[in-house]
Each structure stands twice: as C-alpha cells, then as structure tokens.
Amino acid sequence: xxxxxxxxxxxxxxxxxxxxxxxxxxxxxxxxxxxxxxxxxxxxxxxxxxxxxxxxxxxxxxxxxxxxxxxxxxxxxxxxxxxxxxxxxxxxxxxxxxxxxxxxxxxxxxxxxxxxxxxxxxxxxxxxxxxxxxxxxxxxxxxxxxxxxxxxxxxxxxxxxxxxxxxxxxxxxxxxxxxxxxxxxxxxxxxxxxxxxxxxxxxxxxxxxxxxxx
Amino acid sequence: xxxxxxxxxxxxxxxxxxxxxxxxxxxxxxxxxxxxxxxxxxxxxxxxxxxxxxxxxxxxxxxxxxxxxxxxxxxxxxxxxxxxxxxxxxxxxxxxxxxxxxxxxxxxxxxxxxxxxxxxxxxxxxxxxxxxxxxxxxxxxxxxxxxxxxxxxxxxxxxxxxxxxxxxxxxxxxxxxxxxxxxxxxxxxxxxxxxxxxxxxxxxxxxxxxxxxx
DNA sequence: ATGGTGAGTAAGTATTCACTCACTAGTGAA
DNA sequence: TTCACTAGTGAGTGAATACTTACTCACCAT
Numbered sequence: 001x002x003x004x005x006x007x008x009x010x011x012x013x014x015x016x017x018x019x020x021x022x023x024x025x026x027x028x029x030x031x032x033x034x035x036x037x038x039x040x041x042x043x044x045x046x047x048x049x050x051x052x053x054x055x056x057x058x059x060x061x062x063x064x065x066x067x068x069x070x071x072x073x074x075x076x077x078x079x080x081x082x083x084x085x086x087x088x089x090x091x092x093x094x095x096x097x098x099x100x101x102x103x104x105x106x107x108x109x110x111x112x113x114x115x116x117x118x119x120x121x122x123x124x125x126x127x128x129x130x131x132x133x134x135x136x137x138x139x140x141x142x143x144x145x146x147x148x149x150x151x152x153x154x155x156x157x158x159x160x161x162x163x164x165x166x167x168x169x170x171x172x173x174x175x176x177x178x179x180x181x182x183x184x185x186x187x188x189x190x191x192x193x194x195x196x197x198x199x200x201x202x203x204x205x206x207x208x209x210x211x212x213x214x
Numbered sequence: 215x216x217x218x219x220x221x222x223x224x225x226x227x228x229x230x231x232x233x234x235x236x237x238x239x240x241x242x243x244x245x246x247x248x249x250x251x252x253x254x255x256x257x258x259x260x261x262x263x264x265x266x267x268x269x270x271x272x273x274x275x276x277x278x279x280x281x282x283x284x285x286x287x288x289x290x291x292x293x294x295x296x297x298x299x300x301x302x303x304x305x306x307x308x309x310x311x312x313x314x315x316x317x318x319x320x321x322x323x324x325x326x327x328x329x330x331x332x333x334x335x336x337x338x339x340x341x342x343x344x345x346x347x348x349x350x351x352x353x354x355x356x357x358x359x360x361x362x363x364x365x366x367x368x369x370x371x372x373x374x375x376x377x378x379x380x381x382x383x384x385x386x387x388x389x390x391x392x393x394x395x396x397x398x399x400x401x402x403x404x405x406x407x408x409x410x411x412x413x414x415x416x417x418x419x420x421x422x423x424x425x426x427x428x
Numbered sequence: 429a430t431g432g433t434g435a436g437t438a439a440g441t442a443t444t445c446a447c448t449c450a451c452t453a454g455t456g457a458a
Numbered sequence: 459t460t461c462a463c464t465a466g467t468g469a470g471t472g473a474a475t476a477c478t479t480a481c482t483c484a485c486c487a488t
Contacts, residue, residue: 016454016465038338041254044446054467059447095422120338123398124252124331134398158422164403165412168394169387176386184337184348189378198379206420208309208372230435230484258476268437273477435484445474454465 023061026051031072035117039069039125073122073129076115077136090148093155098148099170099200102141106174107192113182120183142167170203237275240265245286249331253283253339287336287343290329291350304362307369312362313384313414316355320388321406327396334397356381384417 017025029050033042044065048055062068082105089098119137122130146167152158158166177195180186188195231239243264247256258279262269276282296319303312333351336344359381366372372380391409394400402409 019465022465038252038254040252041339043444045444053465055446056448056468057466060465063447065446117338120334123393124334124338125255131398131400159419161416162404162412165409166416168390169413169416172387172390173383174386175393176382176389179337179389180382184345186345190376195379198376199383202375202380202383202420204420204422205373206416206418206422208418208420233434236435257474259474267435269476270437270439270478271435274435277477279476430488432487433485435482437482438480440479441477443475443477445472447473448471449469450467451469452465452467455463457462458460 019061022051022053022057026053026058026061026068027072027075030068031076031118032114034069034072034121035114038121039065039127069127070129073118073127073133076118077129077133083140086144090144093152093157095152095157095204096200098145099204100196102145102170103174103196103199104192107177107196113178116178116182138171142171145170173199173203233275236265236267236271240267240272240275240282241286241289244282245290245332246328248283248286248335249328252335253279253341283341284343287332287341287347290332291343291347297354300358304358307366307371309366309371309418310414312359313418314410316359316384317388317410317413318406321391321410327392330392330396352385356385359384387413387417 026047030042030047033047033050036042044058045055047068048058051058058068062071082101085101086098089101115137119130119133122133127133142164146163149158149161149166150163153160153163177199181188190198240261244256244261247261247264250256258272259269261282262272265272272282276285296315299315300312303315329351333344333347336347341347356378360377363372363375363380364377367374367377391413395402404412
C-alpha cells in the first residue's frame with residue numbers, strides 16, 4: 001500500500017494518511033457494516049479490512065469496538081437539512097406541500113436505508129445512544145409536524161385531533177412504507193410520486209367519503 | 215412424562231424429560247433470547263443454560279444454531295386468532311369496529327413485544343425465513359383489510375383510494391406506535407383505548423375539516 | 429438380568445473474537 | 459543529521475464461539 005518513497009522528491013499522495021482522514025474512513029467503513037449486520041454481527045477485523053488498514057490501527061483510533069459504534073451514532077445523529085423548505089411550507093400554510101415534502105423526503109431516500117437500519121439495529125440491540133439517535137433523526141420532523149398541525153387546528157383548518165398523535169400517525173405511514181420496501185425488500189407497485197400523493201391525500205382527507213359534494 | 219419409579223430410591227421429579235418437551239423448552243428459551251438479543255447476539259451456551267440443559271443436548275435436538283432459529287420462525291409463523299371477530303365486523307360493514315379491533319389487538323399486545331422484535335431482527339439480520347415470517351404475521355391483516363376497504367369503496371362508503379396502500383397506511387400507524395413505545399420505550403401519554411379511538415378516527419375521517427356539518 | 433434405546437453430559441476441538449504489544453517507518457522541526 | 463512524534467503493522471493474548479466426541483445413566487420390553 002505504500003508507494004515506496006525514500007527519496008525526498010514528491011511523493012504523490014503521502015504514503016501516510018492523517019489521523020483525521022483515517023478516523024473518517026474507519027467510521028465510514030464501520031457505518032455500512034454496522035448498518036448491514038448490526039453491532040454483534042460485525043467484527044473489528046471486517047471493519048479494518050473494509051477500511052484497508054490493520055486491525056491494530058483501529059484500536060489506536062478507538063479504544064474499543066463499542067466506542068467506535070458510539071462515535072458513529074453520535075456523529076450521524078446531527079444533521080438538519082430540509083428545514084428551510086419545510087419551514088417555508090409551514091409559514092404558507094400549504095398543507096399539501098408540507099406533507100408531500102416530508103413524505104417524499106423520506107421515501108425518495110429509500111435508495112440508502114443505512115440510517116434506518118442503523119437506527120433499528122441500535123434500538124433492538126439496546127445501545128445506550130439509540131434513543132438519542134432516534135430523537136435526532138425523527139424528533140425534528142415529529143415536533144415540527146406536530147406544531148404545524150396544532151396551528152392548523154387553531155386556524156380551524158384541521159379537525160381538533162391530538163396533534164402529537166396525528167404527527168406520529170403520518171410519520172408512521174411513511175416509516176412503515178420504508179420498512180416494507182427498503183428493509184424487507186417487498187416490491188413496489190407504484191412510482192414514488194404516486195405513492196406520496198396517495199398517502200398524503202389519504203392522511204389529509206381520510207377514508208370516509210364525506211359528502212356527495214360536487 | 216414418565217415419573218415412574220423402578221429404582222429403589224425415589225429421585226425427585228422424573229430424572230428424564232421426553233424429547234418433545236425438551237425440544238419445546240429449548241424453543242421457548244431460545245425464542246426469548248433471540249427476540250432480546252438477535253441471532254448473532256445470542257449464544258448456544260446461553261440458550262442451553264436458560265433451558266436448563268447442557269449445550270450438547272441442544273445439538274442433539276437441532277443440528278445447528280441456525281436450524282434452531284429457523285425452527286422458531288417456522289413455528290411462530292403459523293397462527294390465526296382474531297379472524298372470526300374481524301370477519302364478523304367485515305360482514306357487518308362496521309368500519310369503526312373493524313379498525314378498532316385491528317388497532318387494539320396490535321396495541322394491547324404491547325405487553326409482549328417478542329414477536330415484533332423477532333420479526334425485526336430476522337428482517338435486519340437477513341434470515342431466509344424473514345419474509346415468510348412477515349407474510350404470516352402481517353399479510354393476514356393486510357390482505358383482509360385491503361379486501362374490506364376495496365369492498366367499502368365499491369359500496370360507495372369510502373373514497374376511491376388504493377385499497378392496498380390504505381391498508382398499509384393504517385397498519386403503518388399501528389406498527390409505528392408499537393415501535394416507538396414497545397421497542398424504543400418512549401412513554402405513552404394516553405391510555406390504550408384513547409389512543410386507538412384517536413388513531414381510528416384520524417384514519418377514517420382524515421385531518422382536514424370537511425364541512426361545518428351539523 | 430440383559431441388552432437396546434434415547435436422555436443427558438463433561439470435556440473436549442478448532443476457530444474466531446476483541447484487544448495488546450513490540451516494533452518499524454515516514455515526517456517535520458531544530 | 460538528528461530526534462521526537464505519529465501512522466502503521468505482524469504476531470500475538472486469553473476468552474468465547476459453535477459444534478463434537480465419547481461416554482453415563484434411566485427406562486423398558488424381552
């Protein structure tokens with residue numbers, strides 16, 4: 001792996017990697033392995049191999065396998081993104097847009113179920129950071145949505161339901177969808193767009209035919 | 215099953231258990247361990263200890279740890295229950311009753327998240343029977359519900375939504391709830407009954423205030 | 429009694445696990 | 459050049475791991 005350099009002349013690409021880079025590559029390798037096979041299902045040897053280093057080096061960067069896992073959860077827990085778009089829709093009181101945004105964000109991302117798998121594994125395996133990880137990943141949307149629903153109820157636009165429960169229900173629909181298709185691998189019969197439209201309409205309008213309107 | 219004493223000195227409690235009983239006790243012990251810690255997280259030693267036998271005996275009954283796991287999934291996959299009640303509601307076209315029944319069945323059972331954990335672990339860990347297991351556990355309700363919704367649409371009682379998607383959405387709401395509270399351990403603010411009522415009403419009537427009716 | 433059978437186990441085996449240690453080599457500053 | 463420092467590793471360590479072997483004992487029909 002070294003390119004062999006005794007000579008002073010430029011070594012393209014230093015033969016040594018900085019500590020931070022190495023740490024990042026270890027985290028990246030470990031993330032996909034932990035997401036694929038869980039904490040107990042992944043060995044430090046596999047992680048080291050995936051990162052292209054010796055197992056010993058892994059332990060130079062992280063005192064234990066567990067610490068590496070914790071570092072991953074802590075790192076991945078923080079991100080926002082999407083906030084602005086959502087908040088704009090929020091202010092405009094554009095129900096359909098807001099719900100569509102949330103749904104399609106979650107559903108489109110299905111290409112990469114890593115985070116979801118990581119979350120589920122950590123919850124099932126009972127890692128101490130799992131709740132925190134969950135909070136960061138879901139609480140954001142949850143609280144935002146619940147707040148929006150509450151306001152729309154005050155507007156008189158929504159029925160007087162429990163906003164927290166309603167938010168949970170909507171996120172549940174989306175999560176369940178991802179569970180079935182991204183994790184269990186069931187085939188999807190419809191396009192993403194059609195799915196999102198249908199789910200949003202279902203949630204906003206309910207199932208019962210309200211009036212023979214029009 | 216024999217207690218039977220030929221020997222002079224009574225030995226407390228039959229010294230031997232029948233093969234089937236032992237097999238059952240191994241399966242029972244293994245089920246809770248696999249549900250708690252997953253396949254890779256559980257060792258054959260732990261299972262044997264929980265069943266109160268030697269590790270060697272486990273391998274007399276099951277050729278491998280994997281085979282034991284498979285036997286569990288295959289066994290737990292088959293059960294019906296609840297069918298009659300649901301089918302009655304189905305025939306009566308009693309929407310609220312049917313949905314309430316489904317929801318409360320799932321939610322009340324929260325006391326024992328074993329099956330759900332087993333299901334999720336098997337899905338995440340990629341066991342070959344996970345899909346089958348899932349089919350048996352969920353497909354029943356899913357198909358039943360989808361069929362019912364389809365009929366009610368034909369009746370003109372429900373809006374013309376996609377019945378399969380609608381069924382999925384409702385089950386998603388319930389599953390998500392269990393995920394949050396049974397697996398992640400988040401506290402519940404409402405009673406089971408209130409929750410079920412709210413979820414059902416939400417799903418049936420939707421969120422948007424339809425008309426200033428009555 | 430006796431011999432066949434199935435329940436049961438103690439004590440392995442080979443391998444893999446997370447983790448260490450003793451050590452080499454590249455690098456930048458003095 | 460030297461030297462301190464850090465990136466990096468091969469070759470371990472003891473403890474588990476899944477699974478085996480060779481054996482003992484209880485029971486029962488002959």
